[in-house]
Amino acid sequence: MNETAPEFRAGFVSFVGRPNVGKSTLTNALVGEKIAITSPKPQTTRRAIRGIAHRPSGQLIIVDTPGIHRPRTLLGERLNALVEATLGDVDVIGFCVPANEKLGPGDRFINDRLDDFPRAKKVAILTKVDESSKSEIFEQLTRLSTLREWDAVVPVSSVTREQLDVLSDELLNLMPVSPPLYEPATITDEGDDERIAELIREAALREAREELPHSLAATVDDREEREPEGEGELGLLEIYASLYVERDSQKGIVIGKGGSRLRQIGEDARKEIEALLGRRVYLSLRVKVLKEWQRDPKSLGKLGF
Numbered sequence: 001m002n003e004t005a006p007e008f009r010a011g012f013v014s015f016v017g018r019p020n021v022g023k024s025t026l027t028n029a030l031v032g033e034k035i036a037i038t039s040p041k042p043q044t045t046r047r048a049i050r051g052i053a054h055r056p057s058g059q060l061i062i063v064d065t066p067g068i069h070r071p072r073t074l075l076g077e078r079l080n081a082l083v084e085a086t087l088g089d090v091d092v093i094g095f096c097v098p099a100n101e102k103l104g105p106g107d108r109f110i111n112d113r114l115d116d117f118p119r120a121k122k123v124a125i126l127t128k129v130d131e132s133s134k135s136e137i138f139e140q141l142t143r144l145s146t147l148r149e150w151d152a153v154v155p156v157s158s159v160t161r162e163q164l165d166v167l168s169d170e171l172l173n174l175m176p177v178s179p180p181l182y183e184p185a186t187i188t189d190e191g192d193d194e195r196i197a198e199l200i201r202e203a204a205l206r207e208a209r210e211e212l213p214h215s216l217a218a219t220v221d222d223r224e225e226r227e228p229e230g231e232g233e234l235g236l237l238e239i240y241a242s243l244y245v246e247r248d249s250q251k252g253i254v255i256g257k258g259g260s261r262l263r264q265i266g267e268d269a270r271k272e273i274e275a276l277l278g279r280r281v282y283l284s285l286r287v288k289v290l291k292e293w294q295r296d297p298k299s300l301g302k303l304g305f
């Protein structure tokens with residue numbers, strides 16, 4: 001081996017920050033395939049989804065957390081417990097703030113919590129620089145430097161991909177020297193079913209976001225392979241999934257007039273699932289009521305939280 005070659009590094013990073021600062025979009029941009037749910041509504045990321053960014057010099061394993069916030073429901077408490085467990089275990093925490101928004105109490109609350117995870121290196125990431133002026137970026141850099149001694153500070157845009165390479169280099173530099181932890185082909189270690197359920201929830205959120213921002217959950221219940229029509233071809237894959245709401249009154253909202261909304265959700269989700277799996281899919285989507293699922297331990301368990 002060449003003595004001067006940079007050593008391969010691999011490790012875990014988690015992006016934290018207020019809702020809507022761009023954590024999921026950044027994960028997707030670094031990994032290069034759509035894996036984490038993104039939406040303009042705050043607090044829509046609920047699962048710790050891992051994406052893996054493979055680079056010639058190393059592997060960044062990205063643990064996408066739901067964000068640190070003050071718990072109000074049982075779901076909120078579970079999410080915080082999940083965040084604690086996740087952050088206690090990562091090599092680097094990336095603290096995300098939009099470059100063009102003043103640091104507020106929410107940012108300070110999260111920044112203070114980072115002291116609880118002394119093992120992790122801390123990197124400040126200024127997101128959405130494409131929407132920010134030079135002076136806004138500069139001022140944000142100055143404000144961030146008053147919070148703590150960061151191991152690195154990087155402004156990026158997930159939309160224009162500006163500085164993404166710099167960010168992945170900086171993150172990799174902070175990772176331990178290690179052989180690859182995952183096979184190069186692995187983009188996420190989440191099962192297909194979970195990714196499919198997320199796509200369904202995302203499609204439903206796009207349609208019914210105003211009315212039901214936080215009351216939707218989805219599960220994949222069953223899959224069946226249909227006989228292929230020609231030799232060497234894949235048959236149609238039948239996927240049976242459920243979309244959960246919390247109250248009877250919400251069912252109608254998701255179904256829409258004459259079932260129009262549910263059809264649209266199903267069609268949008270099916271297209272994305274087909275793109276994900278690279279094959280034709282038949283999607284059967286049923287809307288079910290799981291009363292107050294966000295507050296009920298049994299229901300949360302059923303939905304995988």
Ligand SMILES: Nc1nc2c(ncn2[C@@H]2O[C@H](COP(=O)(O)OP(=O)(O)OP(=O)(O)O)[C@@H](O)[C@H]2O)c(=O)[nH]1
Nearest residue numbers: 020021022023024025039042043044045128158159
């Ligand atoms: N212009 C611009 N918009 C961005 C960028 N990154 C994210 N966004 C937008 O910001 C919004 C929030 O992005 P998300 O990635 O869902 O934010 P998040 O921090 O994961 O949000 P939660 O899941 O609620 O915690 C979306 O509308 C994104 O399209 C960026 O680099 N530039």
